[in-house]
Amino acid sequence: MKDYIVRATAADNQIRAFAATTRNLAEHARSVHNTSPVATAALGRLLTAGAMMGSMMKGTDDLLTLQIKCDGPIKGLTVTADSMANVKGYVYHPEVMLPPSPIGKLDVGGALGTGILSVIKDMGLKEPYVGQTELVSGEIAEDLTYYFAASEQVPSSIALGVLMNKDNTVRQAGGFIIQLMPFAEEELIEKLEKKLNNLPSITTLLEAENTPESILGIVLGDMGLTILDTMETSFYCNCTKERVEKAIASIGRKEMKEMIDDNESIEVNCHFCGTKYHFTVDDLKAISVNY
Template sequence: MGIDMTDYIIRATAANNQIRAFAATTRDLVEHAKNLHNTSPVATAALGRLLTAGGMMGSMMKGSNDLLTLQIKCDGPIKGLTVTADANAMVKGYVYDPAVMLPPSPLGKLDVGGALGGGMLSVIKDMGLKEPYVGQTSLVSGEIAEDLTYYYAASEQIPSSVALGVLMNKDNTVKRAGGFIIQLMPFAEEEVIDKLEKKISEVSAITKLLDQDMTPEMILEHILGEFGLDIHDKMSTEFVCNCTKERVEKAIVSIGRKEILEMINDKEPIEVNCHFCNTQYEFTIDDLEDIIKRSK
């Protein structure tokens, strides 16, 4: 990939490292996810927001093999979403009901909060230790950005401002997608905290900034410019699924010999679908017999 990354994340600090910040533009990966999953506009917005957050939160992890999972289980019509990300900001994800349709919110926006309703957000970080780290919080609004802001405050005790946005075109293609995560470090001075809170309260909605063709750099400059913004690096973020027939086969093995033998007796090949990217894998009767032989 050349320097001209279409989707990327920038990492920055401000106010002499008292503030750390991430900002992303993710139009292409959200469009790709929409096409893979054939999501409705509100499902595209929900998944797009969570994928954007996943990329930025993935890029915060230290180990190259660390994995992050963002899981929402909710009582709204979308039922839930799952996104995973690695430390290189490669993301994948799906929604449980991609066809969910809702009227616009009172503000005329895609009603992501209405699609999610109440529920739980889990943040799972697998850092190669015996047990993964799991942080769980209740959904506060179902709008995802506020829910993650609340998660950071409640589970990680990091005062944060999370903004995530997906703008659709009239023809249901993704026009813009992106967001930012701005965090205060524990040693931040009162003065910096107050000034940042005031500044963030004045910033217009992230979708407005994206709609003005603002890049992640411009967005952080707009919010943090007066604090002395220091941009450290830029990394690409994309939707990548690492499924293979072997991995899907493991899922078949896990259902047990009895069920596999029943499938063989039905003499019908089976199709198994990867949740994350909708790739169909066909297992013939011979494949299934091989699985049985090997599982003895």
């Protein structure tokens, strides 16, 4: 099944909701970055959130970046998404291995520790919007819930999950974001809270073969759920050799000259997708002339 996101409203637009299944993109990220199980879970969760939050953006050229810098052994993650839910990302230390958490789960919170979550929205204005909050648990869903409440004043419930197979490939991945609009009635809020408190984990729901539509139906089905649309989401990196050439050129003429004087070819790896770009000394000379 393809990865996709469902966008919906409920309770006469007092609630907006997003739900996604993202197993393929999480597995692609795992294979590209050779991530350990706990790093796969962390990156898969942030990629899922990035895809859904990217789909909230309005403009075709709008870009969203989620960045976590932390003191745990994973040290950080970066995810970028566009408004078409194309998403890419990487973990600073993909090899990190940790014992399970006290409840027997992959210890994402232990891998991240304490740190800062940054949400950067580039909407074509002079300066991008940057919101920052401290990590409250390192489990990512709770951290984003806190971000929405503290930085955007939007009460939200966020669930993100990645379930692994015994061979350490991704078995299930997905999540939801449910948000209350400012005019939401108190009675509705209480009803929603009760529903969410009794909800199984997102991976349990996915493992029971629930789709994003049926997951939203379980939570909001008796609240006038209206599915607005669905959109595919995938791991997509837009790196090209030309973009890498521009990045090399940006390091400055002095550094370029030093690389050329070394008389050795160089290899540049894309952080996001792992693609290797090879440049000979003649390539470097051409870059120094053309840019």
